[in-house]
Amino acid sequence: MAAEQKRGTLVIIGGAEDREGDCTVLREFIRCSGGMKARIAVMTAATGHPQAVGNDYIKIFKRLGAESVDLVHTPSRQDSECDVAIGIIEQATGIFFTGGDQSRIVDFIKGSPLCDAIRKQHEAGTVVGGTSAGAAMMPDQMIVGGASVSNPSIDAVSMGPGMGFLPGIVIDQHFAQRGRLGRLLAALVLEPAVLGLGIDEDTAIIVNGDEFKVVGRGGITVADESTATHNNLEGLLKDEAIAICGVKLHILPHGYRFNLSTREPLL
């Protein structure tokens, strides 16, 4: 009987992860991806500077001891049909999405043969990681953009389809550093998802099955809307302030664990 296949770990990073000091977060990504035997594909779709950004990750991943690091540039949708790129994905033990603009990841990759290859590999156990835009794209409905340091309102957030690696969740990144509580709560009120994860800079969640653990310097803000008793969405106009009552909030730093099904921290 064949061993049960297990979906790959997700490593979802809130942006601005340390690349010069302890590299706690990227170290964890490489460790999950096979450590010294890791073969990493760096996906540069999100960034307008793919070579420079990609070279940075080659340098750090090599320094941490990954066996190989290859860049997959997809500056257009056509590039996501390239057999060479698909070959890199099929050999990878870890696939890493850089920062930039999350819409470019969806526009250039989603639904392409490259996307199919990534999904197939992930289902078979390959780690998928991403930072900033590469974190935002993880849910099925992602935050495309919006206002930082704002109270929640309909125009404080714009949503769109994400890549769907972590469905039923809304993710925001650079969370505390850009004051994004308002737009995360707005996203929760606007979308059917009930769980929002605000990921701080240089901080990540490592998702295995229904659980994640936190690594890095900041915290994860978990906003659980399933306990909410009221919101004022009905009849609200675009620039009016959103009300929401009874959200359950957790702040989880390094080492903490959380169960995504029960929506409770594991203490």
Add this chain to the structure above:
Amino acid sequence: MAAEQKRGTLVIIGGAEDREGDCTVLREFIRCSGGMKARIAVMTAATGHPQAVGNDYIKIFKRLGAESVDLVHTPSRQDSECDVAIGIIEQATGIFFTGGDQSRIVDFIKGSPLCDAIRKQHEAGTVVGGTSAGAAMMPDQMIVGGASVSNPSIDAVSMGPGMGFLPGIVIDQHFAQRGRLGRLLAALVLEPAVLGLGIDEDTAIIVNGDEFKVVGRGGITVADESTATHNNLEGLLKDEAIAICGVKLHILPHGYRFNLSTREPLL
């Protein structure tokens, strides 16, 4: 039998209130203070530019129709023994604290004869209002300063004695606009208070007895720590990330009401 005396209303403003358009928030302060019969004392202790800041409030309060507006300058503690200042307070129907540095309000006024006069008038029904620093000083333990756009940690907030008009509560101001969730939660973990109020710019709470209502453009973020199931304060060092689980969160915009005793929104 004498009519029961009632403590004056508190009008607590998150800073940057509109002074040129609808003036919703300041309009409410003047209305609470007696409307066209309001006699306002403007307390400039917090600011290093008392005349300029004071003149701004004279202009707007006169425009809204207050009967009289007097400035009370207390650039040193000695000035808080001045009989002229005390006379202004004794005649006022509304006492308004400007923005600036909340520590100056405590340092120059708390415990002085002027402070005694303010308390006596407030107990007898005089409205006390304040914006920004004038909001921060309202609790018995106030946020003196700290980090904006930061995850919660011990060094993200510094606390000190406030003026005690609204005890048992922690207030932060410019809340969404400066991304201050982290420091408000840090204050709640560090202090015995269990209720934190984050007041957005151009937004105020109007406190009467155990209830407040919200007026203005933004929202009030209510963080109720009484439901919290866990924090990691014991043994935590100054720069380490605070964990806190199970905080109840409400965002209340214009028109919403909240009961401070039951810690529940009035829906």
